[in-house]
Amino acid sequence: MSRPNIFEDNLPTRQKTASVWQLIFLSATVVGIIFLSTLLINILNSSFGYVALEARVPPETLAVNGVPLEELPKEELVRLLQEHLSSGAFNKLENEKPFEKRSRSEVYDLVISRIVKYKVVESWNLFESLFRADEIRARVAEEFPEAELRFMSWLTVDTIRRPQSSEALLAGMRTAILGSLWTIVITIIVAFPLGVSAAIYLEEYAQDNWINRLIRTNINNLAGVPSIIYGMLGLAIFVRSLEKLTSGAVFGLVDPTTANGRTILSAALTLALLILPLIIINAQEAIRAVPQSLRRASLGLGATKWQTVWWHVLPNALPGILTGTILAVSRAIGETAPLVVVGASTAITFDPTSPFSKFTTLPIQIYQWTARPQGEWRHLAAAAIIVLLTLLLTLNATAILLRNRFTKRF
Amino acid sequence: MAIRKENGRIINGYPNRRADLRKHPRVRETIIQALLFLAGFVSIFTTIGIVYELGKEALLFFRTPEVNLWEFLTGTSWQPHIEEFGVLPLALSTLITSSIAMMIAIPLGLTAAIYLSEYATERVRKILKPTLEVLAGIPTIVYGYFALTFVTPLLRSIFGEDVVEIYNMASGGLVMGILILPLVASMSEDALHAVPNALREAAFGLGATRLEVALKVVVPAAMSGIAAAIIVGISRAIGETMIVAVAVGAGPNFTFNPFRGAETMTGYIVRISGGDLSYDSIDYNSIFAIGLLLFFITLTLNIISQRIVRRFREVYE
Structure with missing residues (x-):
């Protein structure tokens, strides 16, 4: 007598389905990884490559007595500047910094930027430059006979150190990097103490009543509000209503170049509000992880509540709090939308000097460079993205190290 | 003492x-x-x-006398300079870009989450999970750059330059999907991972295959967490700004064609506030009206997601 074997009948089909789906699951993960690596490769691809440069005054014509431009001594270079620039422009340079005090390479840069005046006529990506070099050379020879073809890295120490400029070849990221640093430091000064205090209140002091429940729910909701809304809040409150404070008028410190509240301070306060919920949520988790026995021991020895929190809870929760804060700060560094709304400046070429200066930040610089139609700015944007991602990766790695190194298990 | x-x-x-x-x-x-x-x-x-x-x-x-609420909510033309204030063109392109994004992020994110939680070895999981979290932290402007310089040219070479405009919703939506993918994957994976092993072992004991355990036991048990992840993803897509500002276009356009340029609600806010803006102008006030709408949409979605988690969470032990 045989029983119908319901298991063996469909077992092969079931196993087949299972293995097919396993393949699908795996490939979804792989597809995700491919997408993201394409993104990174695309950025590297745009940061290097051939450029065809046309000079207004070809450097060969500037050779003196057969000595090429690159090898001319400083005095000859100064003489060249004097010859080719109007006396007004020359005197202006002299007034900014006397030529005697400038190094040879500084003067050489001036000759290139003021006399030779390279212009990008066309640019290529890294892969094109590597695999189609002959084609590119042929095209340049045909279409731009005057042009000089050069392999260029858009990311150099120079592009990081130079201030912003309206010429792609001379533009750099210094203004934007300094702006980002100023903004982020003030953001941390404001958001860290506020966030940690709020977390201490919610975890150690708050009783379970409606107002504390409201604060908790509210913080969770704020964490999900789009960042651009914070930008509008910043525009309405910090830039407009508190203009006297954020422009520095209250302190008599108005930056001569700004007349309104669109300053580093406004930007930093906006970002502080934006990352506050993240800091609070992370700090709460870190404080919650400190075991009750520590608190009871401290209270039992006669410490007050605050003494317990300050000497026992906080030191033990600190690695967790710092990790959370670093992650929140790296979010703030990358934020673009709220700062555009708050009023980042489109083109400033001078370094920020106080919280009341006009500002631009690295992501905003990337946005503006990307939005320009000419190809050369996109290469520059890619270089700036590499700088930004390196910075963020370093921060994230620090956070992970902190977490692994100092987290105590009780 | x-x-x-x-x-x-x-x-x-x-x-x-x-x-x-x-x-x-x-x-x-x-x-x-x-x-x-x-x-x-x-x-x-x-x-x-x-x-x-x-x-x-x-x-x-x-x-303002030129504006009325009914026209704002139902008008299909947003042209402030000729006093037409219908929010639908902006809302529609937000809807289209977000839908495209979710069509990428939900299937890929969920399958990746199931793979990580149910199939991957502990070592693979330990590498991939933090990678996902780091990727979720890449600034959105970087994704915007990617959309404009890689995905748009790719779409144009596939579908033809006369079909796909330089600024188009498809490219922005696709890249937004890639942006949200790690978020959905990571949150769903958390939910799947939290399902107790006893459930899996019971199912295996009854002779279920790995797939049956994953789809018929673990996923239903983690459904509340997965639903919350999806809703948070949608809310993120609606509020996403820099990708659409860079890649989707700069002009309100009432169209269902994803290959055409249009302007989302967030894109409009960025364009208007990025220019020279005088306070108390109708442009200035209009971005706040749209911002308020955006705020309420995302707030509602977030509250729904929290409710789902609280109400439908399966509690074990």
Whole structure:
């Protein structure tokens, strides 16, 4: 007598389905990884490559007595500047910094930027430059006979150190990097103490009543509000209503170049509000992880509540709090939308000097460079993205190290 | 500090001073507690600030004689310079870009989450999970750059340059999907991973295959977490700004064709506030009206997601 074997009948089909789906699951993960690596490769691809440069005054014509431009001594270079620039422009340079005090390479840069005046006529990506070099050379020879073809890295120490400029070849990221640093430091000064205090209140002091429940729910909701809304809040409150404070008028410190509240301070306060919920949520988790026995021991020895929190809870929760804060700060560094709304400046070429200066930040610089139609700015944007991602990766790695190194298990 | 006993009384380390062990008010403690409470209250101020400021400017916008609420909600043309204020073109392109994004992020994110939680070895999981979290932290402007310089040219070479415009919703939506993928994957994976092993072992014991365990036991048990992840993903897509500002276009356009350029709600806010903006102009007020709408949409989605988690969470043990 045989029983119908319901298991063996469909077992092969079931196993087949299972293995097919396993393949699908795996490939979804792989597809995700491919997408993201394409993104990174695309950025590297745009940061290097051939450029065809046309000079207004070809450097060969500037050779003196057969000595090429690159090898001319400083005095000859100064003489060249004097010859080719109007006396007004020359005197202006002299007034900014006397030529005697400038190094040879500084003067050489001036000759290139003021006399030779390279212009990008066309640019290529890294892969094109590597695999189609002959084609590119042929095209340049045909279409731009005057042009000089050069392999260029858009990311150099120079592009990081130079201030912003309206010429792609001379533009750099210094203004934007300094702006980002100023903004982020003030953001941390404001958001860290506020966030940690709020977390201490919610975890150690708050009783379970409606107002504390409201604060908790509210913080969770704020964490999900789009960042651009914070930008509008910043525009309405910090830039407009508190203009006297954020422009520095209250302190008599108005930056001569700004007349309104669109300053580093406004930007930093906006970002502080934006990352506050993240800091609070992370700090709460870190404080919650400190075991009750520590608190009871401290209270039992006669410490007050605050003494317990300050000497026992906080030191033990600190690695967790710092990790959370670093992650929140790296979010703030990358934020673009709220700062555009708050009023980042489109083109400033001078370094920020106080919280009341006009500002631009690295992501905003990337946005503006990307939005320009000419190809050369996109290469520059890619270089700036590499700088930004390196910075963020370093921060994230620090956070992970902190977490692994100092987290105590009780 | 030594505590001694003399004649049955507790004396502290100092001569002739009795330890006062009675409870007495501590001013310092009270002040500290009040300060901490204020810090917690800042978040309430933020919410009040958002609702009040956005509401105030939006009210000014709706008070303008050229604007009425009905036209705002149903009009299909947004042309402030000829006094046409219908929000639908902006809302529609937000809807289209977000839908494209979710069509990428939900299937890929969920399958990746199931793979990570149910199939991957512990070692693979330990590498991939933090990678996902780091990728979720890449600034959105970087994704915007990717959309404009890689995905748009790719789409144009596939579908033809006359079909796909330079700025188009498809490219922005696709890249937004890639942006949200790690978020959905990571949150769903958390939910799947939290399902107790006893459930899996019981199913395996009854002869289920790995797939049946994953789809018929683990996923249903983690459904509330997965639903919450999807809703948070949608809310993120609707509020996403820089990708659409860079890649989707700069002009309101009422169209269902994803290969055409249009402007989303967030894109409009960025374009208007990025220019030279005079306060008390109708442009200035209009971005607050749209911002308020955006705020309420995302707030509703977030509240729904929290409700789902609370109400439908399967509690074990």
